[in-house]
Amino acid sequence: MKSTQKSTTSRNVLRKIHHSPSWLNYLNDAFPAAGLAVAAAAVTVASWLPYGARLCFAYGLNFALQLPGFYVRLVQRALASFAIYFAGAIFYFGVLGLFRWIPGVKALGDAPTRELARDPEFFRHL
Amino acid sequence: MHCAVLFSGGSDSTLAAALAAERFPSGQVHLLTMNRRGFYRAEKETEANFANLQRVYGAHRFVRKIVEVEALHRELCETARGDRLLRVSLSFAKLSLHGAALEYCLEHKITTLYDGAVPYMYLYPDQARIGGRLYRNFHRRFGVSYESPVNGISRDVEALLFARGITPQPEMRGTSRDHQVFYAEQILFALWIRYSVARHGYRKHRERLRDLYAERLEVLCEKYAKIHHLAQRTP
Numbered sequence: 001m002k003s004t005q006k007s008t009t010s011r012n013v014l015r016k017i018h019h020s021p022s023w024l025n026y027l028n029d030a031f032p033a034a035g036l037a038v039a040a041a042a043v044t045v046a047s048w049l050p051y052g053a054r055l056c057f058a059y060g061l062n063f064a065l066q067l068p069g070f071y072v073r074l075v076q077r078a079l080a081s082f083a084i085y086f087a088g089a090i091f092y093f094g095v096l097g098l099f100r101w102i103p104g105v106k107a108l109g110d111a112p113t114r115e116l117a118r119d120p121e122f123f124r125h126l
Numbered sequence: 127m128h129c130a131v132l133f134s135g136g137s138d139s140t141l142a143a144a145l146a147a148e149r150f151p152s153g154q155v156h157l158l159t160m161n162r163r164g165f166y167r168a169e170k171e172t173e174a175n176f177a178n179l180q181r182v183y184g185a186h187r188f189v190r191k192i193v194e195v196e197a198l199h200r201e202l203c204e205t206a207r208g209d210r211l212l213r214v215s216l217s218f219a220k221l222s223l224h225g226a227a228l229e230y231c232l233e234h235k236i237t238t239l240y241d242g243a244v245p246y247m248y249l250y251p252d253q254a255r256i257g258g259r260l261y262r263n264f265h266r267r268f269g270v271s272y273e274s275p276v277n278g279i280s281r282d283v284e285a286l287l288f289a290r291g292i293t294p295q296p297e298m299r300g301t302s303r304d305h306q307v308f309y310a311e312q313i314l315f316a317l318w319i320r321y322s323v324a325r326h327g328y329r330k331h332r333e334r335l336r337d338l339y340a341e342r343l344e345v346l347c348e349k350y351a352k353i354h355h356l357a358q359r360t361p
Contacts, residue, residue, distance in 0.1 A: 028320075039320040046217070046314055047210040051203050054217055055164050058311040065313050 022065040131240040133157035135172030136306035138242030160223040162196040164310035195222040218315040220252040244280035
């Protein structure tokens with residue numbers, strides 16, 4: 001009875017601490033021995049690493065275990081910011097650029113052309 | 127009379143801060159939030175409830191301090207001896223926060239330190255079952271009273287916050303408005319507990335952790351006694 005209690009407690013630990021379930025939670029629920037093997041491997045590797053490398057390892061674990069949640073949202077946000085940038089570029093060149101094709105508008109925006117095409121009458125009066 | 131609170135920005139520590147403001151009406155409440163490498167947005171995640179507390183009790187009642195504990199945390203991790211697998215637990219311990227909080231209390235002549243420890247978080251070694259008594263003795267040795275005022279009312283935390291007008295809705299946990307500091311080693315911590323409890327059983331796991339914490343706190347005691355030239359009191 002005692003061993004069952006111990007096993008149940010340790011098996012439920014992941015569910016209690018993980019805020020959002022990852023693939024490891026499902027694996028641990030279905031095959032507790034496999035969940036324990038993953039946990040033992042991760043902890044053993046972490047115990048070999050020095051302080052700074054262990055922190056990097058923790059980031060790696062987060063990435064590996066929380067892919068369906070946090071990191072997907074992070075990638076989605078990055079893609080969304082690129083999408084906003086490209087949408088802005090398309091609007092600026094593609095929509096605002098069309099105004100130049102309205103007759104007369106192009107001339108308003110261009111530099112004065114009098115210098116380029118000199119008026120011969122102008123010199124005659126000098 | 128002032129009071130310091132270990133403030134993570136979550137519901138429990140926010141209620142602890144509110145209770146501190148009510149218990150010491152003429153004093154200030156110093157909210158201490160731990161920050162080190164691996165912590166996500168310590169200042170930003172505590173902003174919402176800090177603002178809520180200021181709104182209800184007055185802005186002048188609260189002082190917020192983001193405590194940088196990287197050097198102390200690293201020192202405590204790297205100088206530990208003994209079982210390598212047990213030492214992994216120091217990566218996510220709050221020992222350095224307690225050390226820095228004690229130093230802050232001594233500097234500002236604060237004699238009461240609150241935290242938001244609750245009984246159902248028993249898997250976290252810094253909470254009541256392992257850290258509670260050890261931290262209480264540690265702070266008492268320097269004349270600081272360490273208390274967990276939320277411990278006995280943990281079931282009603284959200285209702286009490288709502289009744290005081292601190293939170294806008296009676297259920298906050300798990301919602302998008304529920305902010306609290308998150309750190310990189312949280313998943314490593316979950317895996318470590320999974321492994322340790324399976325291998326040793328919860329009782330032995332707790333005893334091993336308690337011994338490690340006691341030894342590390344002894345190191346901290348000697349450090350602060352030297353710095354502040356204080357005679358420690360008998361625990």
